[in-house]
Amino acid sequence: MSALEDLWSLDPRIDYLNHGAFGACPVAVLDRQAELRAHMEREPVQFLTREMQPLMDGSLAALGELLNVSPGDLALITNATAGVNTVLRSLERDWGEGDEILVTNMGYNACNNAARYVAERSGASVVEAEIKLPIQHENEVLEAVCDALSERTRIAIIDHVTSGTGLIFPLEELITLVKSRDALVLIDGAHAPGMFPLDIESLGADFYTGNCHKWLCAPKGAGFLWVKPRFQDRIAPLVISHGWNTPREGRSRFSDVMDWPGTLDPTAWACIADAIQFLSGLFPGGIEALMKRNRDVVLQGRRLLIERLGTQTVAPETMIGSLATVFLPDDPSAEPELDWASTPTPTLRLQRQLFERYAIDLPMFPLPRHPKRGFRISAQAYNEVEQCERLADALEVLLGEEES
Secondary structure (H helix, E strand, O other): OOOOHHHEOOOOOOEEOOHHHHOOOEHHHHHHHHHHHHHHHHOHHHHHHHHHHHHHHHHHHHHHHHHOOOHHHEEEEOOHHHHHHHHHHHHHHHOOOOOEEEEEOOOOHHHHHHHHHHHHHHOOEEEEEOOOOOOOOOHHHHHHHHHHOOOOEEEEEEEOEOOOOOEEOOHHHHHHHHHOOOOEEEEEEOOOEOOEOOOHHHHOOOEEEEEOOOOOOOOOOOEEEEEOHHHHHHOOOOOOOHHHOOOOOOOOHHHHHHHOOOOOOOHHHHOHHHHHHHHHOOOOOHHHHHHHHHHHHHHHHHHHHHHHHOOOOOOOHHHEOOEEEEEEOOOOOOOOOOOOOOOOOHHHHHHHHHHHHHOEEOOEEEOOOOOOEEEEEEOOOOOOHHHHHHHHHHHHHHHHHHHO
């Protein structure tokens, strides 16, 4: 790890190349959350009824500045999956037989499941755009989505950064394409905030949801949903609560219904501004310098691993942020096992051996299906290229054992 590793509570014995999975919260931010939680428990009524909203407003203001949106158009939610569900469940009554919800084969499984669930309830159908790997040019993504669009498409759920493969989609072009068919656009930006600069207002999407616990390093359970003002009266929270019939002076209807889902621990939301401030202070140049540094580490690590493993690239560097997927040699098993828990595939055994024998944590998976496979590396401030060198050394040994 880097000289900054002590700022996180990660186990120093492990090369943690898996920040993209659930993020990792710095010690200083966790300490702030613990302080707020203790304060809340000393006087719950004081905190939840009088002090919580100003803290939420501070987080919304910090997010609004970072994302270039009005804080009043943002709602704090637990994660991007909740954001996708909120939009789809709010709109499902507008769809029926013959209508289509567009997703991609690289969409996050939980969000694609939400689309399937809503389609079953409304009578609509889910159409999946198939994006094939490897990708030589981002136009291949545009072509795949274009082929899947039709005059029946009502909404498209597009990843800003794909979760499994870590690819940055050509978002502005995709949004323009979908909008040309008079369809709505919902962006799953789970990985985008903190990975690269964002200007959500200028993108042209109708809805944008993201996580703060990943690349912004807020506590887990911190996310946001941005809704274009013209659609805010159509969006209802997953939990209907007091704000439905209790308007507040100076607050929009959207804020009233979204701000209070019921009693919960709001300290993860309250720490979003602290997390942004923490990251902004790590390097001269602020959070944008951190974003560039993380991308540089991933690109160097990706080049090293591709050269050492002798595999082809998954996609061009222009589509890579601080996540990158690398092809492995094909899975040597005849066919994938159905029960990974009791009889794991060589791919899963390889992942376990990396962790158990070499203390390296990262995800491995079929890419896109057996026997093709790959793994994903992440870079946050605590990571260094040297960790990818140790990964390459370990993989050479384990892949050699796999062949013998």
